[in-house]
Amino acid sequence: MGATLKDATAIVGIGQTPFAKHLPESEKALACRAVLAALDDAGIAPSEVDAFASYTMEETDEVEIAKAIGAGEVTHFSKVGYGGGGSCATVAHLAAAIATGQASVGVAWRSRKRGSGPRPWKNTQAQLPTPGQWTRPFGLLRPADEIGMLARRYMHEYGATRDHLFNVALACRNRANQNPDAIMYDRPLTREMYMTARWISEPLCLFDNCLETDGALACVIVSAERARDCRQRPVYVHSAAQGLPAQHHGMVNYWNDDPLTGPAWTAARHLWKGADLGPQDVDVAQIYDAFTPLIPLSLEGYGFCGRGEGAAFTEGGALEIGGRLPLNTGGGGLSEAYVHGFNLITEGVKQLRGTSTAQVPDAATCLVTAGEGVPTSALLLRS
């Protein structure tokens, strides 16, 4: 039996910058601030960091972070592709490196000025080749259009309605209204606001789309043994998984037998296989919410309900505090900040430390997921 990931490592530090539509500092400066805040939270000196992980879409290279914060000799660094699908994998890669002795103190981070910077889909040069040649000339330009296509079909097949999508948007907004760091902290959402909002790509309206945010976050991972000596209560990485299903095509997953089952299903199978727990044991979930329809799809994928039942699952306040599965308790990408899902990881840590602004009583197990609809990843965290 080789090394196992199960509870072998823990997240011992988290850090973040403010979130805003526009922050004056550079992405590099924001990244350094978030990383240093996470190390300070853990009580670990920057010179002890010997591993880094981030997204391929991250602008600031580990070389820049390492020399700016004063890291020592770095022996593991990796980057994960597919935008928000890589969020949890950054932690998973560090956990694997630490569990196998490649490194001892890992830092994962994401810094992004998506609020004040350009919109990726406007870069026609980068976006037109494969698979863009099959989609973009026809005006399927943005991620919202690509996911809207799957959402329409999902609604058609399973009788899901805009009210179900509203349930998702509302749960996230309600949690953001409890979180002073959230961009939408002081802006409640009503059903009327949702139903009369402008369209972005029918059937998706403004409130079905995540925020455009400037901000950065980071977390620190060490071995379970070392975690016991850190400043904060350790949050263990109980299980971790990535998921790229057979014949998957990314966000335009239109060319296989079953486009409505995506990477979440693949990641989930591996995640639960490596865990002592199942979906029924999850106290709180941070599910990637770039768009509201990703929630019902992910609820099905991770096994909280059966195929086609994800929309109905959201009924009766199920996603609110006190419901069956409190969701995105910091406000998520829809209402706290959209930083490629990294704030879902840090919120999961807060829940298991007992320090969330929307604390689920006695939360001991938290599922965190990365972007569904692209090659994805997930973490099962426990206190």
Place this chain on the structure above:
Amino acid sequence: MSTGEPARRSTRGTTRKTTDSTTRKAVAARKTADSRKAADARKTAGSPEPADASARESMAPDPPRATVTTIVTATTDNRPGTGGDLLLPVPDEDLLSPVPDEDGAPFWEYAARGELRVQTCTACDAPRFPPRPCCPHCQSFDSHWRRMSGRGRIWSYVRPHPPLLPAYAAQAPYNVILVELADAPRIRLVGNLVTAADAALDSVDPARLRIGAPVKVAFHTLPGGMTVPRWLLERP
């Protein structure tokens, strides 16, 4: 073309001036790269053919050869000011033209002849889309392009609203449909439902959009010269 068209034309003059030189430079750079590549290819093949041979070759009737377009792939989504937004493959007032990759090129060359064809494995007969070098079922590298009847059904659709690229914003809200091909049900082509091959993207009454509606293909040539499939209702 009908509705949105006059408005788009009227804005053309001013916007074009600002981007024209950049676009021209980009096109020139691409041409240089292409002709250099063609020259290199000739050197290897020892062929005395003129520089435009590759262009003629790509239009050869059968079998079509891939036209390789040089593409700069950005490694980031959010680096400000790299000018990616200015390097449009066609003038920015126009709809985007497909930029074929090597595997996809035959699809577009057949489309230019008014034929809808799908890459099919020669060894095991399985159709596949998007096109790729080898068959995911039997791993054979031999493929051909099977002609489709051009009939299908709407599997799903969206109606994009702004913010969009300018040429699309001018016709928004328009429809984008996903058509499940009658001859290859796992292959669903993204396209637009229109009242006629050359009609505007918003020409169909949105009330007519319906999952399951039978459609048939038509072909439209974009201002840049590329031909794309579009879709008409079987029962207009």
